[in-house]
Amino acid sequence: MSRKVLAAGPVAWTVKPRLVAVVVIAAVLLVLVAAINIGMGSSRIGIWNVLETLLGGGTRRERGIIFDLRLPRTLAGVLVGAALGLSGALFQSVARNPLASPDILGITWGAGVGAVTAIVAGGYRGQVSGMVSALGVPVAGLIGGLLAGVLLYALSWRRGIDGYRMVLIGIGLWAISYNIVNWLLAAGDVNDAARATTWLVGNLADVGWDSVGPVAIALAVLVPVTLICGRTVGGLQFGDDTARGLGIRVDGARGALLLLAAALAAIATAAAGPITFVALATPQIAVRLAKTAQPPLFGSMVLGALLTVGADLLTRLLLPDLPVGVLTAILGAPYLIFLFVRSRREARA
């Protein structure tokens, strides 16, 4: 793999041409898919008109429809997908394990416990209602996810973090939260259970500006921090001793990255419910497309956004009544299977 070094004063980046190509192509595709997604609806708007409107042109009617009604859904898809992709890439790099993803480590279902508790407690039987319960679900989800992340880190800590132990502990947390959710669903009213199940699949349809705003702000803070901290990920991949030799404070770096990854996943899940598989599959897809040694952070972000918005678009075309999470699961799983069968064939050849 050819590498070029790009230097600007004291800062230098290694440029991997293949990775750059993947990111550029994914970004272009993302813009196109997002434009088509925004154009879809009861009155269709062509892709070029959408792009024109987003850049400041368009008729007043088009501006109204796009900015007031349709943009939040797609933007939420972009933000949530990016957060999930980045979160998955961090988890998989830090744990050095392709199975480490917020889905499997219990973060997503931790958020699920919070959200479903809010739905069942504040729902149909109505101890808490209206505005409070509408605001409550994302906040409760966020709290649940973050708690799961802190628990994961605290329980995995034993003179340092071992990736394998972390996956095991995460599976424990996942099992607890999954079962609490199931119990809540069985204990609750059937209408609440239906609403909670819709949330638990991951849904972009009901996302408005009021939930896009907080997500955008949170990501604007977290993503730069993550990408800067992420520079140490490259050192961690060689094993702890080598990383220490490179001058990385291994435990601190790992803890910080894990908490960032958990926060990203919790925010994404709080906004749109657990859109499964994006965080698990995206880093693996990115690694194989870009042929890098470990999941590229920025590349996983862009691919995560593309995957999520693309899945939302496909869902609206193929299964209009269903939430996007159904499709990410149905499409993501076979694609991961295909990729990993192929990579094993290549490895053998």
Next chain:
Amino acid sequence: MTVVATARPRTRRQRRLAGIGGLAVLLVLICAASVALGTKSIPLGEVWTALTQPSGSESDIIVRSLRLPRTVLGLLVGLAIGVAGALMQGHTRNPLADPGLLGVTHGAALAVVFAVVVLGIDGLYGFIWFGFAGALLASVAVFLLGAVGGKGATPVTLALAGAAVSALLHGLVSAIILGDERGMEIYRFWRIGSIAGRDFAITGQIAPFLVVGLLLALINTPGLNTLALGEDVATALGQRVLRTRVLGVVAITLLTGSAVAACGPIAFLGLVVPHLARAITGPDYRWLVPVAGLLGAVLLLTADVLGRVLTGDNFEVGILLAIIGAPVFIVLVRRRGLSKV
């Protein structure tokens, strides 16, 4: 050195025998408790009369038609899940292997939901066979996927394949039940895992599969010991690896398929039990597998009785097992290196 070498097997043998003896006693005690305790507690003397010379009194009816079927089913299912968990961890050489984790449970769930929503089948008698078939298909799919393109299923590929299949099946289940209130109603109660409200007819339906599965599992154990050295070594030692693998998959499928079909997913038991059993027996699968079965039955029944007595049937056994089992598992993970199977 020689002293250590001769001393260790002896203490290990003693520990194994003590462990099995203790578990057997525990199992008898917990079975008695399971029949006697509940919303209405019945003295053991009355339980005995109900079993030997029933007179049709209220206690007799409770014991014979509610508690006994529940206990027998719990016993069988606990055995099955414990043994299946141990086999799975042995075959995959993966301490995370568990019927739930590898997608078998979700396979059964999808088939059940399909039977209820699409075919309109009602009640356990109707969909138990679908659950069974679903578990079978899912476990075969996971093992095939894990083995595609390589020399057999390695721990990571198998776990990845399991995660992928689980996610796919879970998505499909959600897709089916989201538009169907009746399906959701049945599914949300089925999937929390319970041995309550199943009569002897259900147990009778799954019992033959469980018995065959348990026998195959026992036949499989010496092969597992050789496989634990790695496939290459096993082949070099003259073992027919493929045969051992197929035998294992069939046993696992029969055991988990029937357990899941009858009770819904009993989370965590298959994951935790082999680790506890290993602490008693060491790595020899000829001992490990039966002890895992005993432990599975003891734990399942204990959780069921606890749930009944403490919360008045509010917590079904599946939920309670997860809530008790997961912290135990986390403590184990932290205390010992679980990466070695």
